[in-house]
Amino acid sequence: MTDAIFTPDHFRAEREGDWARLESLLNRVEKGSARKLSEVELVELPRLYRAALSALSIARATSLDADLIGYLEQLSTRAYFLLYSAREPWGRSVLRFFARDWPAAVRGLVPELLLSVFLFFAAAAAGYALILADPGWFDAIVPPGVANGRNPQAGVQFLRGTLYDAPREGGLEIFATALFTHNAQISILVFALGFAFGVPTMLLLASNGALLGAFYAVYIPKGLGWGLTGWLSIHGTTEITAIILSAAAGFHIGRAVAFPGERSRLAAAKAAGERAALVMIGVVVMLLIAGLLEGFGRQLVRTDDGRFAIAATMLALWTSYFAFGGRRRGAR
Amino acid sequence: MARVKVGLGRRLVTPEGVALDLRLASAGTRAGAFIVDALLMLGILLGVTLALLAFHASFGGSLGNVMIVLWLLGFFLLRNFYFILGESGGRAATLGKRVMKLRVVARDGGRLTGGAIVARNLMREIEVFLPLTFLAVAGSRGMADQWVAALGLSWTALFLFFPLFNRDRLRAGDLIAGTWVIETGRRRIGADLMRGATEHRIEFGPHELAIYGQYELQRLEEVLRRGEASAMAAVADTIRAKLNRYDVPGDEVFLDAYYRALRRHLERRLLFGVRKRDKFDTA
Numbered sequence: 001m002t003d004a005i006f007t008p009d010h011f012r013a014e015r016e017g018d019w020a021r022l023e024s025l026l027n028r029v030e031k032g033s034a035r036k037l038s039e040v041e042l043v044e045l046p047r048l049y050r051a052a053l054s055a056l057s058i059a060r061a062t063s064l065d066a067d068l069i070g071y072l073e074q075l076s077t078r079a080y081f082l083l084y085s086a087r088e089p090w091g092r093s094v095l096r097f098f099a100r101d102w103p104a105a106v107r108g109l110v111p112e113l114l115l116s117v118f119l120f121f122a123a124a125a126a127g128y129a130l131i132l133a134d135p136g137w138f139d140a141i142v143p144p145g146v147a148n149g150r151n152p153q154a155g156v157q158f159l160r161g162t163l164y165d166a167p168r169e170g171g172l173e174i175f176a177t178a179l180f181t182h183n184a185q186i187s188i189l190v191f192a193l194g195f196a197f198g199v200p201t202m203l204l205l206a207s208n209g210a211l212l213g214a215f216y217a218v219y220i221p222k223g224l225g226w227g228l229t230g231w232l233s234i235h236g237t238t239e240i241t242a243i244i245l246s247a248a249a250g251f252h253i254g255r256a257v258a259f260p261g262e263r264s265r266l267a268a269a270k271a272a273g274e275r276a277a278l279v280m281i282g283v284v285v286m287l288l289i290a291g292l293l294e295g296f297g298r299q300l301v302r303t304d305d306g307r308f309a310i311a312a313t314m315l316a317l318w319t320s321y322f323a324f325g326g327r328r329r330g331a332r
Numbered sequence: 333m334a335r336v337k338v339g340l341g342r343r344l345v346t347p348e349g350v351a352l353d354l355r356l357a358s359a360g361t362r363a364g365a366f367i368v369d370a371l372l373m374l375g376i377l378l379g380v381t382l383a384l385l386a387f388h389a390s391f392g393g394s395l396g397n398v399m400i401v402l403w404l405l406g407f408f409l410l411r412n413f414y415f416i417l418g419e420s421g422g423r424a425a426t427l428g429k430r431v432m433k434l435r436v437v438a439r440d441g442g443r444l445t446g447g448a449i450v451a452r453n454l455m456r457e458i459e460v461f462l463p464l465t466f467l468a469v470a471g472s473r474g475m476a477d478q479w480v481a482a483l484g485l486s487w488t489a490l491f492l493f494f495p496l497f498n499r500d501r502l503r504a505g506d507l508i509a510g511t512w513v514i515e516t517g518r519r520r521i522g523a524d525l526m527r528g529a530t531e532h533r534i535e536f537g538p539h540e541l542a543i544y545g546q547y548e549l550q551r552l553e554e555v556l557r558r559g560e561a562s563a564m565a566a567v568a569d570t571i572r573a574k575l576n577r578y579d580v581p582g583d584e585v586f587l588d589a590y591y592r593a594l595r596r597h598l599e600r601r602l603l604f605g606v607r608k609r610d611k612f613d614t615a
Binding site: 012013016019029030050053054056057061062063064065066067068070071073074076077078080081082084085086087088093097101173174177178180181184185188189191192193195196253256257266267269270271272273274275276277278280281284 | 344346347348350352353354397398400401404405407408411412420422423424435437438439441442443444445446447448450451452454455456457458461462491504507508509510516517518519520521522524525526527546549550553554557595598599602603
């Protein structure tokens, strides 16, 4: 027997070509041209990856060439993440999001949803009761910029005008866009603040609810409660649902971080974070729709009946979508 | 050593059963990548604003509303989706991370889902934008508001500096998304030091090869690859003194020959299952 049956020189010379080939394939895929790989190359990629991995194992056990081992290490790592961490194509993941993931994620938040609904409407009731008892509270709850003159001292004619008057000339598209971006930003903030164990989320949600109650306390004594409901609900059934969903998503991560249960804190946070993020993508979509309804729909449909019809339709759509959307036949 | 290692190295076992050594990005590199991204976002914002203004002027101001709508939407998309889009690509890295040679991966080594990317980036709202808001308030309003803002700022600093408080360098966003950020520096394969002719026949006896182990061999490899004359001279002197051999005058020739002989010797023993880690190892 000669001593040249297995030496690291042979080891490297035999495989170097494969490694270079793998590297060039990786470069091409990372430049975003995975589709351009031919069928042969697609089959080749995992084979070359496994060859590099086994070469790494052999080199670790038999070679003392630190440079070679380091090179194989990073090549295998790169190939690993490219093969195992690849994402779905955009089209398919968008489709799956609306068909299954979004409603399923919302159904995973039921306890938090109940808490959010309760908090929001309890705060609304509290705001309403406070201002009826002492109108001085109004300025504390509603910032002057938001009130725009709609305070307890305002006259009936003025208030009626704010509900039914034709919009001033033009600018609806700016109004709708500004509403959408502002609301979406707030809802993302509400969600992110959930990380602080949900406490700031509760405060934000309650202050929003109190705002709603405060306006009712202005309009109801003037006999305009029904009209205000129409004016609010045409977009509110979508927008308030979205805000409640974003708060529920925030509570969901806050709860997982504070009370992870039987899993580790990191595992619980991860599971909650992913579900909550899916809900949040949906919330942005809902707020886009709400922005359009508020910016255009409300200004163009100025009768109570029309507004209620749209509001009820949207509410029915959302609740049935979240309740039944994406359930598989036979499953739960 | 029974102590837990607290460095940035992490081990990932692939489904094929091979352990890969990952290296987490340090807080400094992460901050560097973020600064690059932030400057880029600022640049895009400025560029788009100027372009819209130029358009506006060239249409004689008739499309003002459309411009404002475009700007509002563009600002919103940039603020919330710049990072998400960047990390959704094949390299799972924004431009800043690419510059710093980083990428986002799932902590369990599995698929990086869209939900995880969205989750980790929406949290920037409290990590970056909320502190900025408090900072702006502190700079502009009266005394009472400044105190509130200072309190708010120190509260949000907790989220901003979150990566410094855990050994995995996780942001709040990484924590809830189940991700972490690793280094992906690429390296070229170096020259094969064992290949090529050895015209000089320099023999080393068994006692001369028994002095050093793997650690010293790999330091010698580094010196040879770097090829600095002064370093080689110093190393050659040390080895000559240890071996008590002064018959080969050239430093590089001597070191090259000794490297080949030592590596062949140690690798042969490795095949028999004996690994001599360093010169103190008596295996």
